[in-house]
Amino acid sequence: MEPNEQPDTAFAPHASSAPVTTASAATAAAAAAAPRPYILPVDEEEDRRLDAQHDLLRDALGSDFACPLGWADAAPPRNVLDVGCGTGRWMRRAAERFPTADIVGLDLRPPTPREALPPEIARRCLFAFADLLAPLPLRDARFDYVHQRFLFAAVPAARWPGLLGELARVTRPGGWIELVEGGIAAPAPGETAPAPCVTALSAWTERLCLRRGIDLALPARLPGLLARDPRVRVAAACAIPIPLGAAFGGGGLGARAAENWLSARHHLRGAVLRAGLADADEYDAALAAAPAELAAVRCVWRIYVCYGQRRGDA
Numbered sequence: 001m002e003p004n005e006q007p008d009t010a011f012a013p014h015a016s017s018a019p020v021t022t023a024s025a026a027t028a029a030a031a032a033a034a035p036r037p038y039i040l041p042v043d044e045e046e047d048r049r050l051d052a053q054h055d056l057l058r059d060a061l062g063s064d065f066a067c068p069l070g071w072a073d074a075a076p077p078r079n080v081l082d083v084g085c086g087t088g089r090w091m092r093r094a095a096e097r098f099p100t101a102d103i104v105g106l107d108l109r110p111p112t113p114r115e116a117l118p119p120e121i122a123r124r125c126l127f128a129f130a131d132l133l134a135p136l137p138l139r140d141a142r143f144d145y146v147h148q149r150f151l152f153a154a155v156p157a158a159r160w161p162g163l164l165g166e167l168a169r170v171t172r173p174g175g176w177i178e179l180v181e182g183g184i185a186a187p188a189p190g191e192t193a194p195a196p197c198v199t200a201l202s203a204w205t206e207r208l209c210l211r212r213g214i215d216l217a218l219p220a221r222l223p224g225l226l227a228r229d230p231r232v233r234v235a236a237a238c239a240i241p242i243p244l245g246a247a248f249g250g251g252g253l254g255a256r257a258a259e260n261w262l263s264a265r266h267h268l269r270g271a272v273l274r275a276g277l278a279d280a281d282e283y284d285a286a287l288a289a290a291p292a293e294l295a296a297v298r299c300v301w302r303i304y305v306c307y308g309q310r311r312g313d314a
């Protein structure tokens with residue numbers, strides 16, 4: 001670590017699920033408990049959903065990595081940052097894919113890998129406790145590859161420019177920034193059958209987010225926001241619709257996406273009810289009817305992928 005970075009105590013190998021036992025633990029616990037805009041709970045069930053979502057995204061997008069690292073660049077990355085690393089599943093994949101890289105996962109909760117990591121992987125996976133809505137406690141130009149996935153339900157619209165600026169700051173000139181975010185589930189273009197329960201569940205999520213300043217339509221505008229930073233050249237951006245439910249046929253991916261999406265709606269139930277956006281009966285009725293709806297009506301969930309390279313001269 002460099003002298004201007006956060007104390008080493010913020011970093012701990014994540015192979016162990018033991019809590020950080022340094023003097024910073026109390027501070028970390030208090031900071032982790034402070035109210036944050038993020039709408040989903042942090043618990044074991046949600047961790048299982050996040051891991052399933054990781055596998056789903058890999059299968060839908062064809063890879064865990066979008067930007068052309070390893071073939072466009074002569075040298076493989078040595079320092080990789082995963083912002084909002086969650087359970088750490090992507091970190092493990094990055095450590096396997098880039099065998100000489102250190103992978104730093106930044107989050108308000110330590111990673112919780114389901115299986116013990118091989119020692120050689122664990123040694124290179126580090127955890128940084130930090131709030132991504134504050135200046136990142138990491139020095140300028142520290143990383144070759146900065147990855148951030150599915151923070152759309154955690155970052156208020158007004159905070160995106162500052163966060164993207166921080167991602168650019170910690171990326172070295174020539175290094176890459178990759179963003180993978182999700183959008184709102186909706187009937188597919190051209191679908192004429194209504195999906196009232198899916199629409200209602202989506203609308204409750206959207207309203208919950210809006211109460212916290214989060215705009216679920218924003219991920220579609222991320223390439224433009226990233227391009228506003230003069231230090232970054234946006235190299236690619238696309239919106240990839242994932243089938244949500246088995247109504248498109250082919251079962252597999254759509255059924256898994258529907259299961260994951262519905263599981264997130266279950267996990268959001270408490271927050272929606274506490275916010276007074278729905279009463280328990282109407283929310284539960286929508287949840288109960290949504291699986292049949294997703295099996296019959298063609299719905300999609302858009303994933304937004306964009307990556308850019310930090311300019312060499314900025």
Ligand SMILES: C[S@@+](CC[C@H](N)C(=O)[O-])C[C@H]1O[C@@H](n2cnc3c(N)ncnc32)[C@H](O)[C@@H]1O
Binds near residue numbers: 054108
């Ligand atoms: C939907 S999960 C995505 C996890 C991981 N990127 C993935 O794709 O599996 C969002 C993660 O962001 C973290 N998070 C939310 N708000 C945060 C904040 N203000 N600072 C740091 N991490 C935050 C949560 O703890 C959670 O682990």
